[in-house]
Amino acid sequence: MNLLQQNVWPSGGGEMGALTRARDWSATKLGPSENWPSHLKSTLDGMLATALPCTLLWGRDAIVFYNDAARELMGDRHPKAFGQPIAGMRIDLRADWASVVERVWRGETVMIEDQPYRLGKGDNERHSWFTHYVSPLRDGKGEIIAMWAISVDTTARVDAERQRNSIEMALRDSEERHAFLLKLSDALRPLNSSAAVQETATRILGEHLGASRACYAEMLPGDSDFIVERDYHIPQVPSIAGRHGLSDFGQQLLVRFRAGETVVVDDIRVEPMFNDVERTAYEYLLIRAFVLVPLVKEGQLVAMLSVHGSGPRHWTAAEIALVEDTAERTWAALEVARAEAALRNSEERFRLMADAVPQIVWVTDFQGKVQFFNQQWFDYTGSSPDQTATPEVFSSYIHPDDIEATRSAFDVARWTGGIYRTEHRLRGADGTYRWFLVRAQPYRDPVTGVISQWFGASVDIHEHRAAEARLRKSEERFQQFGNASSNVLWIRDAKSLQWIYLTPAFETIYGLTREEALKGDNFQLWQDLILPEDRDRAISNVRRVVAGESVTFEYRIRRPSNGEIRWLRDTDFPLLDDEGRLQSVGGIGHDITDTHETNDRLQALVMELQHRTRNLMGLVGSLSDKTLENVSSLEEFGQRFRDRLGVLSRANNLLAHVDRGGDVTFDQVLDGELEAVGALDEPLGQRVRREGPPGVVLPATGVQALALALNELASNALRHGALAHESGGVDIRWRVEQDGNGARLILVWKETGVAIPQEKREGYGHEIIGKALPYQLRAETRLRFDEDGIFCSIVLPLNPRIARHDA
Structure with missing residues (x-):
């Protein structure tokens, strides 16, 4: 075989293998065969090489594949059905196909017993019977990927049972035949091998008829040879067990028994159908007389039963009938034995398959008495096969807390006929308990419909339950975290x-x-x-x-x-x-809205701080310069400079209140500067009169300059103004007015009782009031020196918020 041939898949498989290779799969749901899963290919290889009729239903679509042996069962659906989904196909089953599919995909093996078929066409049409075993096919992970059906031909058993009944009824006409058939039936019934059936049947028949030899022969493929596995013979004649050619025993004889005709020969030497050569061959085997009954089934010669005499013998009609009856009985017994052997083989395959399943598989009768456990049960529990009765299972392996629920669920399933399902804990060989999901399907007697068995599986879900518990706990914690x-x-x-x-x-x-x-x-x-x-x-x-x-x-x-x-x-x-x-x-x-707003306020504060710092530095410099111009000594400079810095300090303290979200009012600034120079202390405070609305909010930009101006007015009043003489007094009045440009604070400072000397009229206060306030605050100021004291008025624009506040 060359390399190209080795790469062709599948390499064999008969007609269906050839059909697999020839089919254009790219146009089907499966796609090109080179892309098929390895599980599918390996399963098809095994199926195509199997002699038994096998069918594979791949995937949930149940794509149909079958081998040569199952081809005839497909009838007129072949070859169209091959490789196509089962949906839409005609399904000729006694069983409910949907139920079969559901059970298999749940992991069960379903037996469809003695399904009838009409095989062949025309004159070759015949009735056949098959029992199907439909099982789940799993991949390497244990997941079900397909359904696998093995079909066992039970035609022989069904026909044999029918024929046996008919034959037995006929033989009862004669006591001798009845006794013989009873003896033969009793002898054949317990036998389970074809060799034993042949040996027993020929021995009983040969002894009963006093024959020198009796043998049962079966045709071999090709229809030209037959084989005798075992024969009965007296010691004086040789055995003829072995392979022989049909033509060796005479051409005329061959024609007759191919036609199904019983051939009776009383004496070979005088029988005209044989020539001298053929007679010599018979006598060489010590065959002088014989009865040969051919068994033709469905037009095909399949077997022969013959009884020999070593000398001439006249065969009576009863003897001939007995040989014919024995031939049929032997055929039936052989078919039963082979069908039972096939069933045993099928059961063994089922056991092998069940033992390969990594979960516990079991079968019980209707009452729950265990009939089968797979090897997984014994491996898990450490028990032995004699410890499988129901009481032992309940008392020794099911957790005591789960026994009542398990028994109750099974009772409900039994009386309702539904699926048995429960969860319980099973004790393992190490003494620990694990959770299992238990599920069973009832099997009903095909005739009575009564539940006779339960086919079930116990799946280990311990880790799954533990994972579910952990997941619930995790979800609860996550929920608490999320809610908080x-x-x-x-x-x-x-x-x-x-x-x-x-x-x-x-x-x-x-x-x-x-x-x-x-x-x-x-x-x-x-x-x-x-x-x-x-x-x-x-x-x-x-x-x-x-x-x-x-x-x-x-x-x-x-x-x-x-x-x-x-x-x-x-x-x-x-x-x-x-x-x-x-x-x-x-x-x-x-x-993060609050964070953004805080950042905005902080940015504005930094900008305001930068602005104020620049203004304050300029103001301190101006204070220093102006103070130096009006002092005569360093000591006087230090005193006045500190006083004016104190004004700035108090003003900045008020501004800090603004930065924290508060307001600076005119009465706060006024009272602060009057208190700072002691103008409100007794008895001076009695000569200071203040009148105006409280809470007039000042713009932050004007607090420092206005405080300096008020400080200069108050300081000058104490040093050489109205408060420096007992007859003097200070009258301070303010109000808020509205005009077309908004709100304005109008302040009037009037001193009485003392005239200001000419030399005291020029100084820093005059500079602040006359120049700084108009420049910095757009204020309108007037300052004059009357005969009885100073008169000062300041008109200060207020911002719109203040105007609304006072309106």
């Missing part, structure tokens, strides 16, 4: 991106109930909640997760409940299965 988290945890379907899980925090963050969020196309709902300018970026990041990345991104949503805009930060990541394939998308959403 202030962040929203969610899971999306990897294909549709729909939310399939949301924690309670979703409702707080999104302003939408989870029930509303999980309705309809919730991925579109999520997109609609996102502000348009952030939407494309958010969707792009989700797509990155589907591609296998983990991402963190920020976006804004508008709450449907109140229209509020919230900043969110999502951390999204892929969730993979055990094989690393994307199963779903997980995420954690955090509301």
